[in-house]
Amino acid sequence: MLKVWGRRSSFNLQKVLWLVGELELAHEHIPAGGSFGRLDEPDFRALNPHGRVPVIDDGGLAVWESHAILRYLAARYGRGRFWSDDPAERAPVDGWMDWSQTALQPAFLTGVFWGWYRTPEPQRDRAAVSRSLARCAELFDRLDRQLAGRPFLLGGALSLADVTAGTHLYRYFELEIERPSLPNVEAWYRRLQERPAYREHVMLPFGELRGQLAY
DSSP: EEESSSSTTTHHHHHHHHHHHHHOEEEEEEEOSSEEEEEEEEHHHHHHHHOOEEEEOOOOOEEHHHHHHHHHHHHHBBTTTTTSOOOOHHHHHHHHHIIIIIIHHHIIIIIIIIIISSSOOOOHHHHHHHHHHHHHHHHHHHHHHTTOOOOTTTTTOHHHHHHHHHHHHHHHHHHHOOOOOOOOHHHHHHHHHHHHHHHHTSSSOOOOTTTTOOO
16 A cells, blocks of 8 residues: 655645545555654655655655655556656646746745744744745736636646645635735635545644744
8 A cells, every 4th residue: 555654734745645635546644754753763764865754655666755756646646637648748747846846835835834934923034024925926926827717727637737836725825914816826726625635635724833943
């Protein structure tokens, strides 16, 4: 059985478990990281020498780094739905996946979620948070324009592009922050909320993380 290591409040684990849910894969979730520890145990380091989650163990094959895991699961279990053998069809998916990880995630998850929500109030760099909020407004506006006239980022079907970008939406819309008007993103978010796997693995309370830099 597929084993998935990580804590459910981990943003990167949520991406993986969302896809696992969409693929309806039987799996065992093993809590690790944060208050669960285990990351320095020899057995875990044998799976990921970097000592980070998420990690999967699929019949003895260990895969680490969230986007590597997503691509592996899609290629092995989601052909025709989440994976194509045609490089031209994969290219836009890869582009949005990498954009989500290198642009959107640093701006929102690091700059806003960590910089504001997870940082104790006396330690917050308000100027840096304001810059990150402005950057997020730009990036979410790009998503809004991309979604104009289409239900998902690349057309009529959910793809890995939606998984990597869409995992941000629950926290983005739950935080008490200023947000621009994003009608297409908001409609997209409503569609994602209709998916059982999204509700189960992404829409999870995150109050335990408030003011917890070292969690």
